Amino acid sequence: MKTLALWQEVQADLKKVEDELLKQVNAPDLTFSEAAQHLVKAGGKRLRPAFAILAAKCCGATLEKILPLAVALEMIHMATLVHDDVIDASPLRRGKPTVWAKWGQQVSLHLGDYLFARSLVLVSTYDDPRIPSILARVSVKMVQGEVQQLEAAFDFEATLRDYLDRIYRKTALLISASCELGAIAAGADKETVRHFRNYGLNLGIAFQITDDVLDMTADPEQLGKPIGGDLRQGVITLPAIYALRESSEKQKLAKLIAKRNKSTFEIEEIIKLIKECNGIDYALKLAERYLERARREAFYLPQGQAQDTLIGLTYFVKKRGF
Amino acid sequence: MKTLALWQEVQADLKKVEDELLKQVNAPDLTFSEAAQHLVKAGGKRLRPAFAILAAKCCGATLEKILPLAVALEMIHMATLVHDDVIDASPLRRGKPTVWAKWGQQVSLHLGDYLFARSLVLVSTYDDPRIPSILARVSVKMVQGEVQQLEAAFDFEATLRDYLDRIYRKTALLISASCELGAIAAGADKETVRHFRNYGLNLGIAFQITDDVLDMTADPEQLGKPIGGDLRQGVITLPAIYALRESSEKQKLAKLIAKRNKSTFEIEEIIKLIKECNGIDYALKLAERYLERARREAFYLPQGQAQDTLIGLTYFVKKRGF
Incomplete structure (x- = not known):
């Protein structure tokens, strides 16, 4: 399959992201470093670095140029996950015990703070002041999204609009920023940067919608946790919002x-x-409607293999089983 | 008393910091905003903004120039406090219920993340890339200091060196960065910036030592919490380290x-x-030895009323009762 073949190509770059991630979390402090390494080794799709790398390559930049940013994006994502696991008291993520389950609240809290601060150190190596600025702004909105999710728990009045606003902050913004910042780090012009941002935003929303669907339909083995996790926590996602209105x-x-x-x-x-x-x-x-929008934005991106992959990914998002 | 009269003068600027802090935490989200406002209104010495303002004024900058940085510094400090209160399960701070006690773990965790991210948005308004970079670096080290403190709990082998290293990260670094960044934002030369950094570092260490002493000797009313809090948590501070060796x-x-x-x-x-x-x-x-070092550094700072205050503060630190 073409999409996967192209995705595989980024995997070589992601291997370097992985090495760098492990290097970054190799803190002198033992307990902490063990927990951080556990977190990195627990894996993940590394979507955000992948998007930043694809965007940068699309604009002609090398991996070296984009690597610190790619690593920082994944570290911000990991910081939110490790704090989320405390909030949700989640024993498992991706089939492995969470840092919270293994090391407890104190280590999880510090590890999240550490990863976030460390990611900002990484991006401070770039000259462009937009990079730390966008990341900080996105982080503020992501936290607000998390709070919205807490407040919306067991809220039967939640509308499609509330839901979209929540997943926009919770997921789409950082994916969008990954695309946007990849292009900025590569020195892309304003128009191109805008198309990357919009591509990521639409794809990010579609990604979260399918994630929420998978929480109801996936094979628990592939998902790495029991299905229905959102329902258990009172998080009312799109299929439930629709059913509460139409059933x-x-x-x-x-x-x-x-x-x-x-x-x-x-x-x-x-x-x-x-x-x-x-x-x-x-x-x-x-989700398909958002993917179509992402595809439309992708047509305006610089042509080449990276663009093909970004378009290909819009087909892949809905088909994935995990 | 001269010192206090000078300190009073900064209070007018700190009033503006206070207004801006309240504005910054006035998030659209209700629960969150209430908790954030509670945190701001619970007060504090606002040492970090005060140092940044004094440093900037020493170098001829206006309050307007320094205000976003001053506010950001206090927000980073508040972020660490609100997370610390979760970790220590502290019911009281400054005589008032903590955010953790009133709103629980979830809100505290998000509020800390929010304040930290928001502070980085604030400093991204400065052109100088050193400002976000230094803040991020200091934050990483502060987290490491917190972890060190956790690991050192009930550790009777802790030496003076361990202790100094811990309080350097936990407290002195951010006070030092406040002085340093105030000077940087005011456009000071490299040498002057270095003296501000060293002044803050030495004063910060002395400040934490006296803080640790006050935890054993203060009037609980003035302290806003029962004395012996560190001992209760197994945090072995300097007087105890000394006594375990000499008693x-x-x-x-x-x-x-x-x-x-x-x-x-x-x-x-x-x-x-x-x-x-x-x-x-x-x-x-x-503590007095560190204050002497701070005073020595202060002599190299640009002369004027702000310098007098910075020197005066080195006398005040040890005398305070809270």
Whole structure:
């Protein structure tokens, strides 16, 4: 498959990101460094570095030029994950024990702070003042997105608009910034930078929608955690928002979703009701609309193999099983 | 008293810092904004903004020029406090309930992240790339200092060197950076910047030593929390390090300090033993040595009223009762 072949090509660059990530977290302090290395080794798709690298290559920059930024983007992402795991008291992520589960709250809290600060040290090596500035701004909005998510828990009035606003802050912004900053670091012109930003924003929203769908439909083995995690935490995502409005068994669904400490059977029942009224199809269709927008933006990017990959990725997002 | 009169003069500028702090934390999100405002209104000495303002004025800059940096420095400090209160499970700070006690872990965690990211947005308004870079570097080291403190809890082998290294990261670095960055923002030359950095470093160490002494000797009313907080948490500070080495009742002292869940009587007993072997005097004498070094650095700073205040502050640090 062409998309995957192209994606594979970035994997060589991502290997270098991985090495650099491990180097960055190799702090002199032992407990801390162990936890940080566990976090890096637990893996991840490394989407943000991949987008930054693709954007930079699209604009003719070398990997060396983009590497500190790519690593910093993943570190910011990891910082949010490690703090999220404290907030959600998550025992598992990607099938492995979280830092919170293994080292507790204190280490998790410090590790998140450390990764974030360290990422800003990394980007301070760039001359362009837009780079730390954009990253700081995006980080502020990401935190606000997290708070919105907390406040929206068990909120049955949540609308499509609330949901989109939340995932925009929570996910799309950093993916968008990854594309944008990759282009900026490569010295792209203003127009091109704008197209990268918009590409990332649309793709990021589609990515989070499919992520939320996968939380209801994926194979738990592939997902690395039990399905229905959002429902368990009261996070009402797009398929549920749609079903709460359209299901013929609205009342029953609302009552089930409102329950604290749901059983596995109840989770399955909720997902069944959501599927029956086409909540999953609805969400995937909306994701497709954002992917089409991302594709449209991608056509304006500098032509070449990196552009092909960025276009190819818009087809891949919806098809992934993890 | 001359020192206090001069300090009062900065209070007018600090009032503007206060207004700006409140403006910065007035987030659209309600719960969050309430917690943030509580944190700002709980007060504090605003030492870091004061030092940045004094340094900038010393170098001829206006308050307007320095205000975003001054506010950012206090926000970074507040970010560390709000995360520390989670880690220490502290119910009170400055006599008021902590954000952790009132709003819990989730809000505290997000608020700290928010304040830190927001402070970096503020400093991105400066052209000089050294400003965000120094702040990020200092933040990384501050986190490492916090981790060191956690690891050193109940460690009876802690030496003077370990202690100084810990308080250097935990406190002195940000005070030093406040002086240094104030001078940088004011466009000072390299030599002057270096003297400001060293002034802040030495004063910061003396400040933390006296803070640690006050934790054993202060009036709890003035301190805003019960005394002996460090001992309760197993944080072994300078007077205790000295006493564990010099006391004629070393064994008894070590046994008492090692106890988890100490009673108020036991805390009083420990402090009595420390005082008996002059642990407090020893610590204050060491603080005085750092204050002398700070004073020496201050003589090289641009002359004027701000310099007088900076010199005056080196006399004030040890005399304060809070």
